[in-house]
Amino acid sequence: MNRTTVQDAVTKCPPGEELTLAGWVRTVRASKGGFSFLALNDGSCLANIQIVADGKLSNYDAIAKLPTGSSVVVRGQLVASQGKGQRVEVQAGQIDIVGLADAEKFPIQQKHHSMEFLRTVAHLRGRTNTFGAVWRIRSAVSWAIHEFFQKNGFVYTHTPIITASDCEGAGELFRVSTLDLLNLPRDEKGGLDFDKDFFARATYLTVSGQLEAETLACALGKVYTFGPTFRAENSNTPRHLAEFWMVEPEVAFNDLRDNADLAEAFLKHIFRHVLEHCRADMEFFNERIDNTVIATLEGIVASDFERLTYTQAMEILTKADKTWEFPPAWGRDLQTEHERFLTEQTFKKPVIVTDYPSTIKPFYMRLSDDGKTVAAMDVLVPKIGEIIGGSQREERLDVLERRMRQSNLDPANYWWYVDLRRYGSVPHAGFGLGLERTVQFVTGMANIRDVIPFPRTPRLAEF
Ligand code: 4AD
Numbered sequence: 001m002n003r004t005t006v007q008d009a010v011t012k013c014p015p016g017e018e019l020t021l022a023g024w025v026r027t028v029r030a031s032k033g034g035f036s037f038l039a040l041n042d043g044s045c046l047a048n049i050q051i052v053a054d055g056k057l058s059n060y061d062a063i064a065k066l067p068t069g070s071s072v073v074v075r076g077q078l079v080a081s082q083g084k085g086q087r088v089e090v091q092a093g094q095i096d097i098v099g100l101a102d103a104e105k106f107p108i109q110q111k112h113h114s115m116e117f118l119r120t121v122a123h124l125r126g127r128t129n130t131f132g133a134v135w136r137i138r139s140a141v142s143w144a145i146h147e148f149f150q151k152n153g154f155v156y157t158h159t160p161i162i163t164a165s166d167c168e169g170a171g172e173l174f175r176v177s178t179l180d181l182l183n184l185p186r187d188e189k190g191g192l193d194f195d196k197d198f199f200a201r202a203t204y205l206t207v208s209g210q211l212e213a214e215t216l217a218c219a220l221g222k223v224y225t226f227g228p229t230f231r232a233e234n235s236n237t238p239r240h241l242a243e244f245w246m247v248e249p250e251v252a253f254n255d256l257r258d259n260a261d262l263a264e265a266f267l268k269h270i271f272r273h274v275l276e277h278c279r280a281d282m283e284f285f286n287e288r289i290d291n292t293v294i295a296t297l298e299g300i301v302a303s304d305f306e307r308l309t310y311t312q313a314m315e316i317l318t319k320a321d322k323t324w325e326f327p328p329a330w331g332r333d334l335q336t337e338h339e340r341f342l343t344e345q346t347f348k349k350p351v352i353v354t355d356y357p358s359t360i361k362p363f364y365m366r367l368s369d370d371g372k373t374v375a376a377m378d379v380l381v382p383k384i385g386e387i388i389g390g391s392q393r394e395e396r397l398d399v400l401e402r403r404m405r406q407s408n409l410d411p412a413n414y415w416w417y418v419d420l421r422r423y424g425s426v427p428h429a430g431f432g433l434g435l436e437r438t439v440q441f442v443t444g445m446a447n448i449r450d451v452i453p454f455p456r457t458p459r460l461a462e463f
C-alpha cells in the first residue's frame with residue numbers, strides 16, 4: 001500500500017499535501033461542533049498524528065465511537081494545526097475502518113499498565129508508547145552495530161546456531177535432538193546412543209559464535225558475527241535471558257589493548273548514533289523511564305573509559321567501606337554488585353577490567369607470562385555491570401591444549417579449533433556484546449525481559 005508514515009507526516013511533509021495514512025487508533029474524542037479527533041499511531045515514531053473527522057463523513061457515526069486499538073486507513077489533506085504541541089494534523093476526506101478492536105477485551109487501554117502485566121500480552125505491548133520506542137531503539141542499535149563494522153572493513157560472517165562445542169565451557173547448553181524422549185536408544189554400555197540422533201552426535205544450541213569466528217578472522221582478518229545465542233543457566237535476574245542476541249567481532253593480529261580500543265570506539269559509535277538519530281524516543285525514555293539516560297550517554301561519548309586490571313579492581317573493592325553480599329577476594333569472579341560499585345561509585349563511567357585470574361575464565365583466553373592471569377577483558381557500565389566480555393585468544397598450540405585438558409575438554413573434539421594454531425597461527429582477539437544489555441543501558445529499561453519482543457527465561461517460552 002502506498003502510504004505516508006506518521007513519522008514523515010509530522011516531521012517532513014509540507015502542509016497542503018494530500019496523503020494516505022494507515023495505523024491504529026489510540027483515542028477518539030468527539031467535539032461539540034459535530035466532528036471528532038482521532039489520535040493515530042502507526043509505529044513509525046512515538047508521536048500520534050491528529051486526524052480531524054468531519055461529521056459529513058458517510059461513516060461518521062462508526063468513526064466517532066471507534067474503540068482504542070482499531071485499525072484505519074485515512075485519506076486527507078495535511079494542514080497546519082491550531083492545536084498545541086503539533087505542527088500539522090490531517091483533515092480527513094475518507095476514513096476506512098479496516099479492523100475493529102473489541103472494546104471490552106483489548107488489553108492495552110489508554111491508562112497506566114505495569115511492565116509485569118504488559119509481559120503477559122507481549123504480542124500487543126508494541127502498541128504502547130514505551131514498547132514502540134524500545135523496539136525502534138533496538139532496531140537503531142542493530143543498524144549502528146552493522147554500520148560501525150562495515151565502515152571499518154569488517155566482514156559480516158554467519159556462525160552456526162547448532163553446534164557440538166561448548167565455547168564457554170560452562171555446560172549451560174540446550175540440547176538439540178530429534179530422538180524420541182520417551183524411547184531413547186541405548187548403546188552397549190547403557191548410555192545414550194547418539195549415533196541414532198540426527199547429527200549422529202550430541203549437539204546443542206550455541207552459547208557463542210566465537211570459536212568459528214576465530215577461524216574466519218584467521219582467513220579474512222576482521223570479521224563479526226551477530227545472531228542469537230542460548231544459555232541454559234537458571235538465572236532469574238533483570239540482566240539474564242536464556243535466548244539473547246550477541247555481536248562478536250574477531251580480529252587477527254590484535255592484542256588485548258587493541259581489543260579494548262575497539263570495544264570503546266564501538267560502544268561510543270552506538271551511543272552517538274542513538275543520540276543523533278532517535279531523539280524523540282530518547283527524550284521519552286529520559287522523561288518517563290530514567291531521567292539520567294541522555295546525560296549519561298552524552299558524557300560517555302565525550303570521555304575516555306577507565307581501564308584497570310582485575311588485581312587493581314580487587315584492591316579497590318576489598319578496601320571499600322561497604323558490606324557485600326559476596327565479599328570480594330582475589331581469585332573470585334566479580335559479581336554485579338562489585339561491577340556496579342566500580343562504575344557507579346568509584347569511577348562514575350564505563351570501566352574496562354583486564355587480566356582476570358585464569359581459573360575463572362574460559363580455556364581460550366591467552367595465558368599471561370605470570371602464569372596466573374589471562375588476557376581477558378570485561379567492559380562494565382553503570383547500572384548494568386558487564387556489557388562486553390572478551391579476550392586475546394591463546395594462539396600457542398601447546399598452551400591451548402594444556403588449558404583445554406585442565407578444563408576437562410578433549411582437544412580431539414575441537415580439532416578444527418586447535419588446527420588454527422598449526423597453520424600460520426597469529427595473535428588475535430575479540431569480544432561479545434550483549435544486544436539486550438546494550439538496549440537496556442541506552443533506554444534505562446530496568447528489566448531485560450522488556451527489551452526483547454518475546455523473552456525466554458526459565459519456565460517461560462510463551463508466544
Ligand atoms: O561474557 P560472555 O559469556 O562472552 C562470550 O560468550 C565470549 N565467547 C564472547 C567473545 O569473546 N566473542 O558473553 C558476552 C556478553 C556479556 O558481556 C553480556 O553482555 C551478554 O553477552 N550476555 C548475556 N546477555 C543476556 N543474557 C545472558 N544470559 C547473557 N550472557 C551473556
Ligand code: MG
Nearest residue numbers: 378386388389
Ligand atoms: Mg562474561
